[in-house]
Amino acid sequence: METERSARETPPQRAAEPFVLVVDDDEDLADTCQYWLDRGRYTVETAYGGAEALSQLGDHVDVVLLDRRMPSVSGDDVLEAIRERDLDCRVAMMTAVEPDTDIVEMPFDAYLVKPVSESQVTETVEELLVRAGFEREVRDYFALESTHEALENRAAEELRDPGVLDELQEQLDAARSEHEAAIELRERQLDRLGKVNDLLRTVDKGLVDAHTRDEIEQTVCEAVADAHLGVCIARRTAASGGLRCTAAAGVEHEPTDIDFSTLTDSLDLHELDDIRVFDPVPDAHRDEVFNGQAKTVELVALCVPIAYQETIYGALFVYDERDHFDEDHVAVFTELGETIGNGINAAESKRLLNGDSVVELEFTLGGDSGTLAEVSEYVGCSLSLDGVAQVGERATCFVTVRGAPIEDIVETAEDHEGITSVRVVTEGDEEAVVELRLTEESILVTAMHYGASIEAFELSNGTGTFVVHVAPDADHGAIVEGLSGPFSDATVVAKREVERRTKSAESFRRDLDDKLTSRQGAVLETAFVSGYFDWPRGSTAEEVADALGISPPTLHEHLRTAERKLIETYYSDREPAVRDD
Structure with missing residues (x-):
């Protein structure tokens, strides 16, 4: 009998956000490693030296670079201090010091020689976090293996005592003989980790090359199908609320012929906030997807939400035998779903x-359209949106x-539970x-x-209009439902195609040149070509100022003025849309 469960019913191997401490007196490198790792999967802190590291170490640290x-x-x-304090964290030495036989007695878990790449850093951290769940004897084996590999990568004649390599190999052989079953089990686990990381890299590369949602979905299906029996991606049908397959790989039917009602009739994508497992896949659905080609195996399906922030774009269905899925897959496919969602959104x-035309959706708003409508209705004022910056879910x-008097607006906003702070930017007689x-x-x-691009948001006494632009090939039905569903007083009243008049890059540059003084232009160009805007910076403000023969305060004054004119030109020169009603 089919069972459907959340993947969260299986306890994970480690905390959702492991803590990584990056220790390096090269602040730029430490910050770069933090940037590489700080993608929501880890809590990452830096220490710009050994003394600072000693003050930050504690039981909360999982991995130290x-x-x-x-x-x-x-x-x-x-x-040495880490081991003396008996801290249970994994340590990767990350250094320009070439390894020699003096490292044999050092109790680290991995050894990276600079320069290091993003993939080296991220994969090392991921592997060490997995190793943290191994038995101590197995952890010691892999640490010893890392030491052996570090020394083996150097020519024997460069080592102080080449015979150490033979001694390490003997220790490895002895440990493997004593714990062979456990070591082989963990090697398979690390091998799976390597494969899923390869999958993520393949998908990431495919997302860069894909230009449309359809291309992204098909690219993902083909990449995942290389490691599993079959893959489908489904979107929600706005009219019926059911699922329709839009991309597939490794299956025996065209996507449009796959019926998900034979798998489940209770899956609502709007409520899909976690991976779901269908174990086993019903025979009817197995035949629906594989046309009888997979009758000899008992299939399991993972249903992975494809999400960007709180928006669910669809679901990724991955089919395979039961023993091909484990807890690591749950974490990887959760990340994969978010990666796909980010790619679709981008x-x-x-x-x-960049399109020559967009689709304009116009909504009417009422009192139940969110915080701003409630404030407008309560105070009895008109309100128009000048700009909005998204910060996570806020x-x-x-x-x-x-x-309305500004005092009434401030008081109402401060008392509203949906508003954390209010600040009066400018105040005039009438607005x-x-x-x-x-x-x-x-x-x-x-x-x-x-x-969507927000084009207009106007309210008066709690009612008004909301206009957005979306790409022509976006799922307009899902967008309308996603906006009007949670906000019951938001009703779509118009959908129209809008043609754009584009402005050439050369024309934009001419307009900007007309606004910049020669000094401002020179400062902006010099800062750009010298790497001042790069991360890490290629040049400091002092170095750019010195190259121009001006003081740093003068540089900042010219640079800020030039940046303001650049931004003003970008926003003020947007051509108004021509509406095709």
Whole structure:
């Protein structure tokens, strides 16, 4: 009998956000490693030296990336302190010091020689986190193997005592003989980890090359199908609420012929916030997908939400035998679903920005359209949106308000549970510009999650209009449902195609040149070509100023003015849309 369960019913091997400490006196490298790792999967902190590292170490640290050659307190000293304190964390030495036989007695878990790449750093951290769940004897085996590999990568004549390699090999052979079954089990686990990381890299590369949602979905299916029996991606049908297959690989039917009602009749994508497991896949659905080709195996299906923030774009269905899925797959496919969602959102946003035409959706708003409508209705004022910045699930809005004393607006906003702060930016006789930070889910943020561009948001006494632009090939039905579903007083009243008049890059540059003084242009160009805007910076402000023969304060003054003119040119030169009603 088919059972459907959440993947969370199986306890994970490790915490959702392991703690990684990067220790290096090269601040740029430490910050770069933090940037590579700080993608929501880890909590990452930096220590710019050994002494600072000693003060940050504790039981909360899971992995340490540790430079060896640092002034005052070396990496070797920090490693010794970690073991003396009996801290249960994995340590990867990350250093420009070529390994020699002196490392044999050092209790590290991995050894990386600089320069290091992003993939080296991220894969090492991921492997060490997996190793943390191994039995101590097995962890010691892999640590010893890492030492052997580090020395083996050097020519024997470069080592102080080449015979150490033979001694290490003997220790490895002895440990393997004693714990062979456990070591082989963990080797298979690490091998699976390597394969799923390869899968993520393949998908990431495919997302870069794909330009549309359809291309992204098919690319993902083909990549995942290389490691599993079959893969499908489904979207929600706005009219019926059912699922329709839009891409597939490794299956025996065309996507349009696959019926998910034979798998489940109770799956609502809007409520899919976690991986679901169908174990086993019903015979009817197995035949539906594989046309009888998989009758000899008992299939399991993972249903993975494809999500960007709180927006669910669809679901990824992965079919395989039961023993081909484990807890690591759950974590990887969760990340994969988010990666696909990010890719779809980016593709639709790019199409929206670069397309010759867009689709305009116009909504009417009522009192149950979110925080801003409630404030407008309660105070009895008119409110228009000047700009909005998305910060995670929250939004910082800049609005122009009219028709009510600013004191009433501030008081109402401060008392509203959906607003964390209010700030009056400018105040005039008839209107004021106010900054509002919203805590709860907002129709504005929801629209941006769908890749929409907010064109207008006007309210008067709690009612008004909301206009967004979306890409022509976006799922307009899903967007309308996603906006009007949670916000019952948001009703779509118009859908129209809008043609764009584009402006050439050369024309934009001419307009900017007309606004910049020669000095401002020279400062902006010099800062750009010298790497001032790169991360890490190629040049400091002092170095750019010195190259131009001016003081740093003068540089900042010219640079800020030039940046403001650049931004003003970008926003003020947007051509108005021509509506085709």
